Amino acid sequence: MLWQSLTLQLGYNATLVSFGVTLLGIAAGLAGTYLYLRKNSLVSDAISHATLPGLVIAFLVMVAFGGDGRLLVGLLTGATLSAALGLYCVSLLTRKTRLSQDAAIGAVLSTFFSFGVVLLTFIQALPIGHQAGLQNFLLGSTAGMLWNDAMVITGLALAVTLVLIVFRRPMRLVAFDASYAQALGYRVGAIDAVILGVTLTVTVIGMSVVGLILIVALLIIPTVAARFWSEKSDVIFTLSGIFGGASGYIGAALSGFAPNLPAGPIIVLVAFVIFVISFLLAPERGVLAATLRFWSFQTRVHLTQGLLALAQDRPIYEPKTRRLLQRSGYIRADGVATDDGREQAFKTLQNERRWSFWKQHLEGDVLSADTSMVHSLIDIESRLTADQIAEIDNALLNEATS
Amino acid sequence: MMGQEFFVLSFPPLVIGIFASIACALPGNFLILRKQALIGDALSHVVLPGIVVAFVITGAITTWPMMLGALSAAFLAIALIQAVQRIGRIEQGAAMGVVFTTMFALGVLLLEMTDTSKVHLDVEHALYGSLESLIWIDSYGWQSLLSIEDLSYMPVELWRMVGVCSVIVIFVVLFWRPLTLISFDEGFARTQGMRTNVMSTLLIGLSALAAIAAFDAVGSIIVIAMFICPPATARLMTNSLERQVWLSLVIASVSTVIGYYLAAYGPLVVGFEESLSAAGMIATVSGVFLALAALFGSHRKSNS
Numbered sequence: 001m002l003w004q005s006l007t008l009q010l011g012y013n014a015t016l017v018s019f020g021v022t023l024l025g026i027a028a029g030l031a032g033t034y035l036y037l038r039k040n041s042l043v044s045d046a047i048s049h050a051t052l053p054g055l056v057i058a059f060l061v062m063v064a065f066g067g068d069g070r071l072l073v074g075l076l077t078g079a080t081l082s083a084a085l086g087l088y089c090v091s092l093l094t095r096k097t098r099l100s101q102d103a104a105i106g107a108v109l110s111t112f113f114s115f116g117v118v119l120l121t122f123i124q125a126l127p128i129g130h131q132a133g134l135q136n137f138l139l140g141s142t143a144g145m146l147w148n149d150a151m152v153i154t155g156l157a158l159a160v161t162l163v164l165i166v167f168r169r170p171m172r173l174v175a176f177d178a179s180y181a182q183a184l185g186y187r188v189g190a191i192d193a194v195i196l197g198v199t200l201t202v203t204v205i206g207m208s209v210v211g212l213i214l215i216v217a218l219l220i221i222p223t224v225a226a227r228f229w230s231e232k233s234d235v236i237f238t239l240s241g242i243f244g245g246a247s248g249y250i251g252a253a254l255s256g257f258a259p260n261l262p263a264g265p266i267i268v269l270v271a272f273v274i275f276v277i278s279f280l281l282a283p284e285r286g287v288l289a290a291t292l293r294f295w296s297f298q299t300r301v302h303l304t305q306g307l308l309a310l311a312q313d314r315p316i317y318e319p320k321t322r323r324l325l326q327r328s329g330y331i332r333a334d335g336v337a338t339d340d341g342r343e344q345a346f347k348t349l350q351n352e353r354r355w356s357f358w359k360q361h362l363e364g365d366v367l368s369a370d371t372s373m374v375h376s377l378i379d380i381e382s383r384l385t386a387d388q389i390a391e392i393d394n395a396l397l398n399e400a401t402s
Numbered sequence: 403m404m405g406q407e408f409f410v411l412s413f414p415p416l417v418i419g420i421f422a423s424i425a426c427a428l429p430g431n432f433l434i435l436r437k438q439a440l441i442g443d444a445l446s447h448v449v450l451p452g453i454v455v456a457f458v459i460t461g462a463i464t465t466w467p468m469m470l471g472a473l474s475a476a477f478l479a480i481a482l483i484q485a486v487q488r489i490g491r492i493e494q495g496a497a498m499g500v501v502f503t504t505m506f507a508l509g510v511l512l513l514e515m516t517d518t519s520k521v522h523l524d525v526e527h528a529l530y531g532s533l534e535s536l537i538w539i540d541s542y543g544w545q546s547l548l549s550i551e552d553l554s555y556m557p558v559e560l561w562r563m564v565g566v567c568s569v570i571v572i573f574v575v576l577f578w579r580p581l582t583l584i585s586f587d588e589g590f591a592r593t594q595g596m597r598t599n600v601m602s603t604l605l606i607g608l609s610a611l612a613a614i615a616a617f618d619a620v621g622s623i624i625v626i627a628m629f630i631c632p633p634a635t636a637r638l639m640t641n642s643l644e645r646q647v648w649l650s651l652v653i654a655s656v657s658t659v660i661g662y663y664l665a666a667y668g669p670l671v672v673g674f675e676e677s678l679s680a681a682g683m684i685a686t687v688s689g690v691f692l693a694l695a696a697l698f699g700s701h702r703k704s705n706s
Contacts, residue, residue, distance in 0.1 A: 041496040042440055097702045102495070103439040103634050110443075110627035111689025117623060117682035118665070125669075125676030139510060213447070214510075217503030224486075224496050261514050265507035272504040279490055287489060 014256050016150045021252040021267065022245050023157035024206055028215070029222035029244020030164040031202045033237045034195045036223040037175035042105055044219040046090050047083045047203045048212045049109035052116025054082025055137055056123060072149045072208065075137075079204045086112050087196060140211030140264040149208070156205045160198055161241075171195055172233055210264030217268040218244060225275040228282035247271035299324060300377050304348060306330070308376075310337050311345035352376040354392050358384070361395070414557050415533045416662055419624070419684060421563040422616035423654035425570050426628035429609040431647050434633050435585035440495070441606060442629030444502040445613040446622035448479040451509030458516055465558070469614055476610035479505055533620050533662070533680040536560070559619040566615040570608055574647075581605065582643055620681050627685035628654055635692045638699030657688040 035041050058078020063069040086108045093104035120134060164171075173181040174191045182188045199219065206215035226239035251267030258266075280287050306321040307330065316322055316335070325331045330341030337345060355376055381389065426442065433439055452475025456467045479501050486497040536557040574581065580601050583591035591598050609629070616625045636649035661684030666677045696702065 036496055039493050039495065041493075041499050045440075045443065045499070093696055097638055097696050097699075099634050099637065099696075100434070100437050100439070102437050103434045103630055106439045106443055106626065106630040107634055107689060107692050110623060110630060110685055111692070114623045114627055114682040114685030114689065118678050118686055121676075121679040121682065122669075125674070125678075214503060214507055216499060217507065220496055220499035220503065224490075224492055224500050227492065228490065261511060265511040265514075268503060268507035269511065272500070272507075275500060275504075279486070285491070290489075 016147070016154065018249060018252040018256070020150050020154035020157060021209055021248040021263070023154060023161060023248070024202070024209055025218060025222070025244035025246070025248025025251075025267070025271075026241045027157050027160040027164065027198075027244070028202050028206060028218035029226075029240040029242070029247075030161065030168075030237060031195075031199050032219040032223040032244070033226070033233070033240045034171055034175045035199060035219060036227065037172070037233065040101075041220045041223075042102070042216075043087070043090065044199060044203060045216045046086055046105040046109045046112075047200060048207060048215050049116075050086025050112040051079035051083045051204060051207055051212055052113050052137075053119055054078040054080070054085075056116055056119040056134060057082070059123065059134060060119075072146075072152055076152075076204050076208070079137075079207065080200060082112065083200055083203060087200065136211075137207055138211050138213060139262050140207065140209050140214065153205050153208065156201060160201050160205075163194070163198055164241075167191070167194060168234075168237060172237065176233065210267055211262075214264045214268050217271060218247065221268070221271040221275050222247060225271070225278040228278040228285045231284075243271065243274050247274060303328065303330075304377055307341070307345040307348040308352060310341060311349035348376070351380050353396060354380045354389065357392050357396055357399075411537055412662070412666070414536045414560055415680065416659060418536055418557070418560050418563050418619050419533060419658040419662060419680070420655045421560075421567045422620045422624060423628045423632070423658045423684070423688075424651050425563065425567040425612040426609075426616055426625055427632040427650045427654040428570050428574055428647065429605060429612060430629040431633040431636070431643070431650055432581050432585045432605055433609060434630060434637065435643075436588075436602070436605075438606075439630050439634075440498060441609060442613060443626050444479060444483070444498045445476050445610050446617060446625045447502040447506040448475045448509075449614055449617050449622065451475050451505045451512065454509050454512045454516065458512065465562075465618070469618065472614040472617070473610060475505065476614065477607075480606055480610070533684075536619070563615055563619050566611055570612055573604070573608055577601070577604075585643070620684075623685050624681045627688050631685075631688035631692045632657065635688075635695040635699075638692075638695040638702050641701055653691055654688065657691060658684050661685070661687040 032041070032044075035044060055075055055078055058075050059069045061078070062071060062074050067074070089108045090101070090104045093099050093107065094101045099107075123134065170181070170186050170191050171194065173184070173186060174188050175195065178188050178192075181191070202219065203212075203215050206218060209215075210218060222243035223236065223240040225243050226236045229239055230236050247267055247270045251270040252263060254270070255261055255263035255266045278286065281289075283289050302318070302321045302324045305318075306316055306325045309316050309321075310325075310330070316325070322331070322335065325341065326333065329338060330344055331337050355378075358380070384392075430439070430442065433441055449472045452472035453468045454471075455475070456471025457463065459471075460467045482501045483494070483497050486492050486500060487494055490497070492500075536559055580591070580596060583594070583596065584598050584601050584605075588598050588602075591601075613622075613625045613629075616628070632650040632654040633646065635653050636646040639649060640646050662680050664678075664687065665680040665683035668683075669677060
C-alpha cells in the first residue's frame with residue numbers, strides 16, 4: 001500500500017494531488033532560499049496569518065453575490081489581497097516607525113489573524129450555516145480535494161517554480177547584496193517585489209494544502225536543512241528545492257497511506273526529518289562532522305605535546321596523552337619511547353624549532369589561513385618550500401654553533 | 403448593565419482578560435526591545451503539543467498536568483531553538499521557524515490520532531479560547547465581591563491568572579534595573595559583571611508562564627497580540643521605559659474592555675443576534691491602537 005502510494009498507483013486523483021504537493025514543496029523550498037538569505041524567514045509567518053481575513057471576506061462577498069462561496073480561485077484571491085496588505089503593513093511599520101521587524105511581523109500577524117477569527121465567528125452565526133469548511137484552511141486538507149482545486153494548485157505551483165528558476169540569478173543577487181545589484185543596473189525594487197509576490201503565491205496555494213499555520217514550515221525548514229550542506233547559494237537553492245519537493249512527495253504518499261490523518265503535519269514532519277539528518281550528518285557544518293573535527297584536533301594536540309616532551313626528556317603526566325602515544329606505538333606501556341616514537345619525537349621537535357625561528361625572524365603571509373592554529377601542529381614542509389626550509393636550517397645551525 | 407447580570411456574565415471574562423493581557427504585555431515590553439518579540443508567537447504554538455501529550459498520558463483534561471505539559475514543551479522549544487541557533491549556526495528567526503512549526507505539526511498530528519471526541523480539546527479551541535464561557539454563577543451583584551463564599555464560585559482560571567500575573571509583576575519590580583540593562587545594552591550589562599544569560603532565561607521563562615496561563619484562560623491569539631501590540635504602541639508614544647511599561651498596561655486593559663464589549667454587544671447594535679469571538683476582537687482592538695500610534699504617535703521615529 002505504501003509502495004503503491006509512493007509510486008503513484010493509487011488512482012488518478014491521488015496522483016494529481018501528489019504531483020501538486022510535490023510541486024508546491026519545490027516552489028516553497030526555492031522561494032524560502034531568498035527569505036533565508038535576506039534574514040526574512042519569519043515574514044512568511046506574517047503573510048500566512050494575514051490571509052485569514054481576506055479568505056473570509058472573499059467568502060462573504062461571493063455569498064452576497066449569490067455564489068457558492070467555496071470557489072477556490074475566489075477564496076485564494078481574497079487571501080492574496082489581504083496577505084499583500086499585511087505585508088505592506090509590515091514594511092510600513094519597519095520603515096516608518098522605530099519598531100524592529102520582528103515586532104512588526106508579530107503585530108501584523110496577530111492583528112490580522114484575530115480579525116479573521118472575528119469574521120469567522122460572524123460567518124458561523126449567519127443563516128447560510130455551511131460556512132464552506134473555511135476551517136480547513138487552518139490546517140489544510142488534501143483528502144477531500146476536488147479535481148478542479150487540485151488543478152488550480154498544481155498549475156499555480158508549476159508557474160511559481162518556473163518563475164523562480166528563470167529569475168534565479170537576479171533574485172539571488174538582490175537577496176545577497178542589494179546595493180551591488182543596483183550598481184550592476186538591476187531594478188532592485190522590481191526584483192524584490194517578484195520575490196515577495198512569489199512567496200505570497202506559494203503561501204496562498206500552500207495554505208489550502210498544509211494549512212496557513214504550517215505553510216511557514218515549508219518555506220523555512222527545507223532551506224535551513226540545505227544550508228548545512230553547502231556555503232554556495234546556488235547549491236543551497238537547488239538542494240532546498242529538492243528537499244521541499246521530497247517532503248511534499250513523501251508526505252503526500254504517507255498521508256495517502258493514512259487517509260484519516262491530515263496531510264499538512266505529515267509533510268512538515270517529513271521536512272523536519274530531512275532537517276535532522278542534515279543537522280547531524282552534513283559534512284563541515286553537521287554536528288557529527290564538527291564532533292569528529294574536534295576529536296581529531298584534540299588528538300593532534302595531545303600527540304604533539306607528548307612527542308615534544310619525549311624529545312626533550314620531560315615526563316608526561318597527562319594520562320590521555322600517554323594513552324594516545326601508546327596506541328600510536330610511540331611509547332611502551334612503561335612510558336619508554338620506542339624507536340618509532342624517538343624518530344617521530346625528533347621530527348616534531350625539529351618542526352617546532354623551524355616554526356619558532358620562522359615566527360621570530362621571517363614571518364610572512366604564508367600562514368594567513370591558519371594564523372589562529374598552533375603552528376607546531378602543522379608540518380612545516382607542507383607550507384614552505386624546500387629552499388626556505390634549508391635557509392631556516394642553516395640559520396638554526398649557525399645559531400647553535402656561534 | 404451594571405446589575406447582577408454584569409457580575410454573572412461579564413465580570414469574570416473582563417477581569418480574567420485584563421489580568422491575562424497584563425501578564426503578557428508586561429514581559430512583552432522587554433521582549434520587543436530585545437528583538438525577541440516573536441518568542442511569544444513561538445511559545446503559543448508549542449503549547450499545543452505539550453497539552454496534547456499531557457492529555458495522552460493522563461487521559462483527561464486536568465489543569466495541572468496540562469500546564470506542566472505546556473511548560474515542558476515551552477522549555478523544550480527554547481532549548482531546541484538555542485541548539486539549532488548555536489550548534490547549527492542558523493539565525494534566530496529561521497531557527498524559531500523550524501522548531502515551532504515542527505512542534506505544532508506534531509501537536510496537530512497527535513491530536514488527530516488521539517480520541518478526543520469526548521472532551522473539549524481541538525485546535526480551534528486552543529486558538530480562540532473560550533472567554534465567553536467563564537461565568538460566575540453564584541453572584542448577586544456588588545456585595546458578592548465581599549462574600550468569601552460567593553467568591554469561591556469564581557472560575558478557577560481567574561485565581562490562576564491573578565497568581566501568575568502577580569508573580570510577573572513582582573519579578574519585574576524586583577529586577578527592574580537588570581531587565582532595563584539587558585533590554586538596551588546587553589554587552590554593557592555583561593561588562594558590569596551581570597550574568598545576562600540567567601536574566602534573559604528568566605525573562606523568557608516567565609513569558610512562557612504568562613503565555614501558558616493566558617492560553618488556558620483566553621486562547622493563544624490574545625497571547626500573541628498582547629505580547630507585542632500594547633508594548634509596541636507604548637513604545638511609539640514615549641522614550642521613557644517606565645512610562646512605556648505603564649502605558650502598555652493601560653492600553654492592554656483598555657483593549658480588553660473595548661474588545662469584550664464590541665464582541666458581546668457590537669452585533670446587537672446592528673441588529674445581529676449572535677456575539678462575535680471576544681478573544682479575536684480584543685486582539686484586533688489592540689492592533690487598531692498600534693495602527694493609531696504608528697500614524698500619530700509622538701515618538702514614531704527613533705530620533706524623535
